[in-house]
Amino acid sequence: MTSWFKRLKDGLKKSSTRISEGITTLITHRKLDDEALEELEELLIISDLGVKTANDLIQKLSKKKYNQNITPEEIRAIFAEDIEALLTPYAFPLIPEKKTTPFVVLVLGVNGSGKTTTIGKLARQWKEQGHQLSLVAGDTFRAAATEQLEVWAKRAHVPLEKAPSKDPAGLIYDALQKATERGDDIVLIDTAGRLHNKAALMEELKKIKRVIQKIDPTAPHATLLVLDATTGQNALTQVKVFQEAVDVSGLIVTKLDGTAKGGVLVAIGQQFNLPIHAIGVGESIEDLHAFSAPDFARSLMGLPKG
Numbered sequence: 355m356t357s358w359f360k361r362l363k364d365g366l367k368k369s370s371t372r373i374s375e376g377i378t379t380l381i382t383h384r385k386l387d388d389e390a391l392e393e394l395e396e397l398l399i400i401s402d403l404g405v406k407t408a409n410d411l412i413q414k415l416s417k418k419k420y421n422q423n424i425t426p427e428e429i430r431a432i433f434a435e436d437i438e439a440l441l442t443p444y445a446f447p448l449i450p451e452k453k454t455t456p457f458v459v460l461v462l463g464v465n466g467s468g469k470t471t472t473i474g475k476l477a478r479q480w481k482e483q484g485h486q487l488s489l490v491a492g493d494t495f496r497a498a499a500t501e502q503l504e505v506w507a508k509r510a511h512v513p514l515e516k517a518p519s520k521d522p523a524g525l526i527y528d529a530l531q532k533a534t535e536r537g538d539d540i541v542l543i544d545t546a547g548r549l550h551n552k553a554a555l556m557e558e559l560k561k562i563k564r565v566i567q568k569i570d571p572t573a574p575h576a577t578l579l580v581l582d583a584t585t586g587q588n589a590l591t592q593v594k595v596f597q598e599a600v601d602v603s604g605l606i607v608t609k610l611d612g613t614a615k616g617g618v619l620v621a622i623g624q625q626f627n628l629p630i631h632a633i634g635v636g637e638s639i640e641d642l643h644a645f646s647a648p649d650f651a652r653s654l655m656g657l658p659k660g
């Protein structure tokens with residue numbers, strides 16, 4: 355089986371190639387002078403690391419190597435080290451707590467961000483770790499959404515609560531009652547990514563949260579926002595919008611394989627004080643993995659595992 359690091363590195367190839375090739379083109383046979391630093395900063399910005407992060411990384415690089423001869427490899431190694439340091443405070447795997455009542459995980463995100471797929475992958479992984487869990491098809495807005503989650507529920511051999519055309523809050527209330535009676539360890543709730551407008555979606559999420567708290571005032575125990583890395587800087591706006599409606603407790607960033615905008619994860623880490631629990635680099639179950647700052651930083655710079 356392919357190791358996670360290889361999957362990650364392959365997945366981030368589009369991002370790392372752009373950065374590595376950019377650095378090589380800029381820096382070959384040159385000193386790290388002001389012009390070189392400026393061009394490197396631009397490269398980091400177009401790679402979606404964000405203006406502030408790019409600026410921080412350039413200042414750190416300049417402190418270490420200003421006006422010295424430097425190779426592209428040295429630059430990549432320095433960036434990787436500094437990116438690792440930036441991201442380490444946010445790299446926390448999601449570990450469901452063992453309790454007497456279910457650990458409730460509410461999954462949010464705009465349509466197409468990868469919510470349903472991520473739930474399917476988490477369900478398989480947690481089930482394999484020995485947890486008793488169930489899924490709730492809280493996206494009752496689209497019939498196809500329930501069917502898609504049903505496929506994942508079957509693959510993971512876990513029960514699915516569904517009620518097409520029913521109000522999601524009502525369905526979730528019933529599902530949580532049943533899960534509590536069964537003694538489930540974990541309940542994963544899928545939600546709609548799109549309603550007729552943004553205000554309606556946010557109202558629905560607030561209502562879902564209220565209903566969950568009628569069953570367990572301490573729930574949801576995790577409110578995960580799933581972000582699609584291919585949207586680049588737009589992902590930052592999504593974090594703000596969802597945070598206004600509900601307390602997002604952590605992030606999952608998907609589709610890092612489909613984009614040269616992988617650097618956005620560094621910007622997200624810098625801007626929001628939120629844990630990045632896991633990242634996705636493909637559609638299969640092995641492609642979702644706990645987020646590791648050193649692995650990510652080195653892969654983004656096209657370097658081997660540290």
Ligand SMILES: Nc1nc2c(ncn2[C@@H]2O[C@H](COP(=O)(O)OP(=O)(O)OP(=O)(O)O)[C@@H](O)[C@H]2O)c(=O)[nH]1
Nearest residue numbers: 465466467468469470471547608609634635636637
């Ligand atoms: N390449 C790649 N594709 C992914 C990844 N995660 C999800 N996808 C794909 O992205 C598409 C959308 O994923 P869904 O899980 O349906 O997204 P969703 O957020 O549930 O979408 P809605 O239900 O429409 O709101 C699917 O084709 C997934 O297979 C990833 O990490 N990499």
Ligand SMILES: [Mg+2]
Nearest residue numbers: 469470493499
């Ligand atoms: Mg979905």
